[in-house]
Amino acid sequence: MIVRILGEAQYDVPEDQRAALDDLDRTLVKAVDANDADAFTSALLALAAEVRRVGTPLADDAFVPSELVVPFADASLDETKRLLADAAPADEG
Amino acid sequence: MSVMKRLSGIVQAKTNKLLDKAEDPRESLDLSYQKQLESLQKVRRSVADVTTAKKRIELQASQLQQSADKLQQQAKAALGQGNEDLAREALARRAALAEQLTDLKTQHDQVAGQEVKLVDTAQRLQTQVDSFRTKKETMKATYTAAEAQTKIGEAVSGISESMSDAGMSMQRAQDKIDGMQARAGAMDELLSSGALTNLTAPVDDIQAELDKVSKTDTVDTELAALKAEIGASGPAGELSSAPPAPTSPEPPAS
Numbered sequence: 001m002i003v004r005i006l007g008e009a010q011y012d013v014p015e016d017q018r019a020a021l022d023d024l025d026r027t028l029v030k031a032v033d034a035n036d037a038d039a040f041t042s043a044l045l046a047l048a049a050e051v052r053r054v055g056t057p058l059a060d061d062a063f064v065p066s067e068l069v070v071p072f073a074d075a076s077l078d079e080t081k082r083l084l085a086d087a088a089p090a091d092e093g
Numbered sequence: 094m095s096v097m098k099r100l101s102g103i104v105q106a107k108t109n110k111l112l113d114k115a116e117d118p119r120e121s122l123d124l125s126y127q128k129q130l131e132s133l134q135k136v137r138r139s140v141a142d143v144t145t146a147k148k149r150i151e152l153q154a155s156q157l158q159q160s161a162d163k164l165q166q167q168a169k170a171a172l173g174q175g176n177e178d179l180a181r182e183a184l185a186r187r188a189a190l191a192e193q194l195t196d197l198k199t200q201h202d203q204v205a206g207q208e209v210k211l212v213d214t215a216q217r218l219q220t221q222v223d224s225f226r227t228k229k230e231t232m233k234a235t236y237t238a239a240e241a242q243t244k245i246g247e248a249v250s251g252i253s254e255s256m257s258d259a260g261m262s263m264q265r266a267q268d269k270i271d272g273m274q275a276r277a278g279a280m281d282e283l284l285s286s287g288a289l290t291n292l293t294a295p296v297d298d299i300q301a302e303l304d305k306v307s308k309t310d311t312v313d314t315e316l317a318a319l320k321a322e323i324g325a326s327g328p329a330g331e332l333s334s335a336p337p338a339p340t341s342p343e344p345p346a347s
Contacts, residue, residue, distance in 0.1 A: 003097070004104070004254070007210060007262045009217075021097070028096045047097075060217075061224035063251030068097035069104050072265065079265075084099055 002058070003051050004066035005073055011055025021068070024050055032081065040077040048073035107257040108250060118238075118245040122229040125249045129222045132256045136215045139263040143208045146270045146277075150201045153280055154194060161190045167299045174306045183299050193280070200273050207266040214262045218255060225252050 001018065004010045013021065024047040031040035048070050058064065071080045111128055115121035164187040171179035228248070236244055 004258065006100075006104075006258055007214065007265070010255075022095070025095045025097050029094060032096065060220045061228055063221075063225065063228070063248040063255075065108070065247065065250045065254050066101060066104070068095075069100040070097055071100060072262075080096075083261075084096070084103070086103055 001068065002064050002066045003055060003068045003070060005048050005051055005070040006075075007072045008048075010058040010062075010064070010066055011051050012058060013051060013055040017050075017054045020054075021047070021050060032077065032084075035077070037077040040080070044071060044073060044075065044080070104254060104257050104261075107260065108253045111253040111256055112249065118241040119233045121249055122232060122245055125252065126222075126226060126229060129218075129225060129252060129256060132259060133215070133218055133222055136211065136218055136259050136263060139266060140208065140211045140215055143204060143211055143266050143270060146273060147201065147204045147208055149277055150197055150204060150273070153277060153284070154197045154201065156284060157190050157194050157197065161187050161194065164190065164299070167303060170303050171299070174303065174310070176302070176306060179299060179302050179306075186299075197280075200276070203269060204273060207269050211262060211266050214259050218259050221252060221255055 001013055001015060002010055003013050003021070024043065028040065028043040028047055031043045051070055071083060075083070111125075113121055113124040113128075115124055164183045168180040168183035168187065171177070171183060225248075232241070232245055232248065
């Protein structure tokens with residue numbers, strides 16, 4: 001699956017890593033729901049690091065849409081909340 | 094509710110706005126390429142904006158630093174004149190400036206960080222747009238109409254997503270600059286009002302105090318020289334105490 005880290009790059013992540021990324025995503029969601037900035041920062045860094053670790057950066061001439069998008073890796077909780085509130089995506093929920 | 098899926102939806106929505114509905118999928122390649130060139134222009138302009146903002150902070154910091162250095166010298170001069178209160182005042186103002194300088198430094202680092210990221214974004218987008226230009230011609234030539242529909246659609250969506258990403262990066266930098274510009278404006282007002290120390294006025298109040306003391310010093314020195322001169326030619330002692338008035342209730346001025 002293709003994962004984009006905003007402001008960074010797209011990565012091709014092996015399908016068998018999906019569960020691990022979902023786990024890290026859940027930690028991130030918990031931090032957002034708890035409004036815990038510190039937990040959010042460490043969860044986001046962990047998620048981005050994992051995507052970079054298990055993924056292969058896409059070539060410059062590979063033009064493929066991403067299935068998943070990771071926030072800017074250095075974004076604060078507030079910034080990310082604003083980003084998530086930016087639009088009402090169809091698949092929200 | 095996954096953060097990654099939600100964000101993917103948001104990026105997708107932004108990307109859809111960039112897509113043209115062309116009858117011929119091949120035509121959409123050219124339309125997209127035009128958009129990419131426009132996108133690149135915008136990112137470059139944004140880089141220039143961030144650089145300008147950074148320079149403004151640097152200019153303010155150097156003004157503040159000059160003021161701080163001047164106050165340091167004034168404190169030293171005041172101490173030399175034995176005016177500890179004035180030295181204290183100068184140092185207190187210097188400390189306030191140091192605080193502002195630290196704040197500016199933080200802002201500067203943030204803006205410089207945005208600048209680096211945006212330059213990266215511009216370079217990445219440039220590389221992709223260059224690759225796209227080559228690839229779109231290959232695609233036009235090799236795909237059958239049926240293939241073109243899906244393949245070209247995917248390629249255009251893919252690079253449009255990169256443009257959305259670049260757009261979000263620009264917005265991010267712009268937000269940081271907007272917050273900073275307001276503070277920079279306030280700082281400019283403080284600097285020009287002299288509330289921090291007025292560099293535009295030739296002489297500030299601490300300098301005025303120092304000058305006053307040094308003028309008094311000069312007068313005292315000249316006075317002493319005069320006294321010495323008269324004392325040497327006159328009968329004896331200091332001028333003021335030379336003819337003691339027997340009826341004066343006041344002590345002689347010294």
